[in-house]
Amino acid sequence: MHHLENEEQYQGLTVNSGVERLPDVNPYRRRVNRHEYTVGEFVEGILAGNKVILSQAVTMIESSLPRHQQMAAEIIEKCLPYAGRSERWGITGVPGAGKSTSIEAFGMELLRQGRKLAVLAIDPSSERSRGSILGDKTRMEQLSVQPDAFIRPSPSGGSLGGVARKTRETIVLCEAAGYDTIFVETVGVGQSEIAVHSMVDFFLLIQIAGAGDELQGIKRGIMEMSDGIAINKADGDNLQRARLAASNYRNALFLFPMPESGVRPQVLTYSAKTLDGVKEVIKMVEDHIALCRDNGTFEARRHRQDKYWMQETIDEALRNNFYRNPLIESMMEAKQQQVLGSEITAFRAAQDLLDTYFDSLSKK
Numbered sequence: 001m002h003h004l005e006n007e008e009q010y011q012g013l014t015v016n017s018g019v020e021r022l023p024d025v026n027p028y029r030r031r032v033n034r035h036e037y038t039v040g041e042f043v044e045g046i047l048a049g050n051k052v053i054l055s056q057a058v059t060m061i062e063s064s065l066p067r068h069q070q071m072a073a074e075i076i077e078k079c080l081p082y083a084g085r086s087e088r089w090g091i092t093g094v095p096g097a098g099k100s101t102s103i104e105a106f107g108m109e110l111l112r113q114g115r116k117l118a119v120l121a122i123d124p125s126s127e128r129s130r131g132s133i134l135g136d137k138t139r140m141e142q143l144s145v146q147p148d149a150f151i152r153p154s155p156s157g158g159s160l161g162g163v164a165r166k167t168r169e170t171i172v173l174c175e176a177a178g179y180d181t182i183f184v185e186t187v188g189v190g191q192s193e194i195a196v197h198s199m200v201d202f203f204l205l206i207q208i209a210g211a212g213d214e215l216q217g218i219k220r221g222i223m224e225m226s227d228g229i230a231i232n233k234a235d236g237d238n239l240q241r242a243r244l245a246a247s248n249y250r251n252a253l254f255l256f257p258m259p260e261s262g263v264r265p266q267v268l269t270y271s272a273k274t275l276d277g278v279k280e281v282i283k284m285v286e287d288h289i290a291l292c293r294d295n296g297t298f299e300a301r302r303h304r305q306d307k308y309w310m311q312e313t314i315d316e317a318l319r320n321n322f323y324r325n326p327l328i329e330s331m332m333e334a335k336q337q338q339v340l341g342s343e344i345t346a347f348r349a350a351q352d353l354l355d356t357y358f359d360s361l362s363k364k
Contacts, residue, residue, distance in 0.1 A: 043078045049178050057173055058152055061166045076169050079176035086175045087289055090196040092186040093206030098232045099185055101272040104140040109278055110181055111148055118150040118174035119183045120167055168199045168309055197225045198308045202285050205229045209245035226265055227288055230281050234269035242269045261297045263288055327360050
């Protein structure tokens with residue numbers, strides 16, 4: 001190969017030919033065909049606590065392929081009799097509150113108590129690229145290598161407020177695999193808290209002090225949903241500010257009506273870094289769940305959640321069926337242009353589309 005640097009005007013410079021480039025693909029590597037499990041093998045592996053098979057089953061739940069959806073439905077149905085025996089925690093908080101660090105601190109303490117923990121960390125997807133970082137395993141270095149812990153970061157895919165649509169089904173599989181405590185972490189934005197609240201037994205709100213006016217964090221909606229509030233980073237110079245923030249939250253809680261559970265939320269301080277107060281937060285959750293079991297609100301809450309998800313599933317199926325209807329697909333663009341051109345109102349366009357849809361169903 002000719003190199004310009006080897007010409008006479010560039011005396012003193014020499015470029016060697018080098019060696020022949022090796023192929024990018026290792027010729028000695030053998031391609032291994034991945035074994036495709038049957039529904040029975042999936043269920044058997046999940047009940048045996050096999051993490052690899054459990055992970056593959058969760059991937060199948062998240063898949064949009066019809067074949068995978070059918071298999072996932074069968075797996076969930078067969079695992080359902082073995083589910084429902086765990087404690088489900090929902091953990092939320094503003095970005096930067098230390099949710100992942102707190103989950104690791106809580107999780108390590110629960111493992112020391114002999115528990116088995118599954119963490120379903122909902123990772124926000126980019127609205128532009130639909131990609132996710134899925135970095136929760138990286139942030140939970142200690143917890144991710146524990147044999148009795150299962151961490152599953154799932155891309156939200158732009159669904160309701162960042163909550164993965166199949167998280168509830170994943171909870172069923174984790175419970176069938178023997179995990180007695182389930183953490184569901186939200187991204188802390190949008191409507192994700194509503195969806196997570198509808199699938200957990202205790203909804204924990206993590207807050208921090210010293211980041212501005214603490215009263216700005218007291219929002220009626222999220223406060224009413226919370227079963228307990230924990231102020232993180234209560235250490236060092238921030239300890240007094242954390243205690244003051246806790247006092248403000250306690251005062252705010254008394255302005256709200258008593259929750260349906262009959263148990264007023266507590267406010268505690270802790271440090272996920274130094275682990276001070278971590279055991280107390282866990283005891284707060286355990287005591288709350290025990291009281292709800294005793295007064296019957298625990299089962300009532302789960303029954304409401306079952307009805308909620310049944311209705312959500314129906315709504316989603318109807319919505320998908322509507323938008324995939326060939327007549328609707330052919331009309332949608334024209335109706336949108338009419339609305340944008342102020343020829344008809346948005347309500348009229350929607351009614352025309354709905355009339356066409358229902359008419360097509362009646363002719364089948």
